[in-house]
Amino acid sequence: MDFTLIVALVIALALIFDFTNGFQDTANAMATPIATGAMRPKVAVGLAAILNLVGAFLSTEVARTISGGIIKEGGSGVQITPEIIFAGLIGAIVWNLITWLRGLPSSSSHALFGGLIGATVIGVGSQAVAYDVVLAKVILPALIAPLTVGIVAFLATKLAYSITRRDAGKADGRGGFRYAQIFSSSLVALAHGTNDAQKTMGVITLTLIASGMQDVGTGPQLWVITTCALAIAIGTYTGGWRIILTMGRGLTAIKPAQGFAAETSTAATILASSHLGFALSTTQVASSSVIGSGLGRRGSTVRWGMAGQIALGWVLTLPASAIMGAFAAGLALIGPIGIVLDLVAGSLVVALLFRRSLATRVTHDNLHDIDDAGRVVKIRKTPRKASHSDRKKIAL
C-alpha cells in the first residue's frame, strides 16, 4: 500500500472522528441554556458551531500534548507508523459506536487515547508509550477534573442563590440569569474548541511527524488547524440539528441560576486545563458540573445508582478502546490486507454512524448524557425552608 495513501487515509479518518466529536458534543455547551429557555435551540446550535470554530484557533496546547507527548514519535529509535495511528483511530471510532448503540455514557476523547495507546502497544511495543505523560496529562486529569468541577459548580450555585436570595414573595430577578447563560454557554463552546478540536489536530500532526513530513517537536500546521476547526464546527452544527429534532422528549428541570453556575464552572475548568495542555473529556466535565450545581440547590438528594452507572461508563472507555485499538493494530500488522480489512470495518462503522445520524428518533446521544447527569440529583418540587435533615442531604 502506498505510503502517502495511508497518510491521506489517516487524515480523512481523523477528520471524520473530529466531525463525530463535534456531532456528539453540541449538548455539552448547549443542553443547559436550551433546558432553561435561555436561547432558542436553533440560535444555540449556530452559536456553538461558530464558537467551536473560533476556539480551535485560540490555543494549540492540547494538540501538542498529543503530537509531542503521549506516543514517543522517534529520535530514541522507536518509530510509530501511520498504520498504527490508523489502527488507533479505527479502535476509537468502533468503541464510540458501540457505546452509542448500547447507550453507555462515554468520552470520545478517552476513546481516542485508548485506541492510540492500544494500537501502539501491539504495533510497536509498550516501550513506545510515554506512560508518565499519559498519566500526568490524560488519566489524572480525567479523575481530578470531574471532581473539582463538581465542587466548583456546587459552590458557584450556592453563591448565585445566596446572593440573589430575597424574602418570600419578593421578586428575586433570577430570570436575569438567562441573559448570563447566553455568554457562559458560549464560553463552554469556545472552550470545547480549545480542547476537543485539538485532539484531532494532534493526531494528524502525529501522523505527519511519523511519516517524516513534519519535524519532530513542532506544533500543528495552519492547514491542519483550519480543517480540524471546520470539521468540528460542521459536526457541532449537524449534531445540534439532530438534538433539536429530539427536543420534545423533555429535559431535566434546570434553573437559570443553576445553569449559569454550571456553565461558568465548566468553561473555567476546560479553559484552564487546555491552557496547561491537559486533554480533558468535555462531556465528563459538563456532566459533573450539572451534578454539582444540582446539589447546590435546596432540597437536593443524589440518586447514587445513576451516578455509579455514569462513572462506570467513564472508567470503562479508556481500557475498552485500547483493546479495540490493539485488535485493529494486530490486523494492520498483517500487511496491506489487514489495513484493507481495518478500513472495511471502519467504513462500515462510519456508514452505520451516518445512517443513525439521519434517523430522527435517537435512543442515545450526548444530550442524553448531560440529561442523565441532571437526573442524578433529585430535587423536591416545592422546596421548604431547609430543615436539619435537609441540610444533611445537601451535605451529601
Place this chain on the structure above:
Amino acid sequence: MIDWSAYLVVAFASLLSSAIVVSLYSLGLRLLTTAGRVPVVEPAEFTGAITVLTPKRAAKEAKRARKAASASPLSPQQKQIALMGAYACFVLCSAAVLYGVYLIVPALHR
C-alpha cells in the same frame, strides 16, 4: 514525574474565576432588583423542563413584581445608586471574562 501543582493551579483558577464571575453577576442582579428594575426574562422557547405559564398567570406575576418593587423603602436616590452598582457589576463581570479569554490565547500576549 508528575507536576501536582499544575492540578492545584487548574482547580484554584477555575474555582476563583467561577466564583468571581458568578458573584459579580449575581450581585448585579441583586442590585438591579433592589433598584426596582426586576429583570423578567421569559424563556426563549418552552422545553419539557419549563412549566408553561398561562398568559393570565404571567400577567399576575408581573403585576405582583411591579407592586413589590414600588413598595421599596429606598429613596429614588438610593435606587439610583443601586442601579449604578448593578451596571458596574455587569461591566466588571464581562471584564473578568474577557481577561480570562485574553489569558488563554497565546497569540494575544506573545
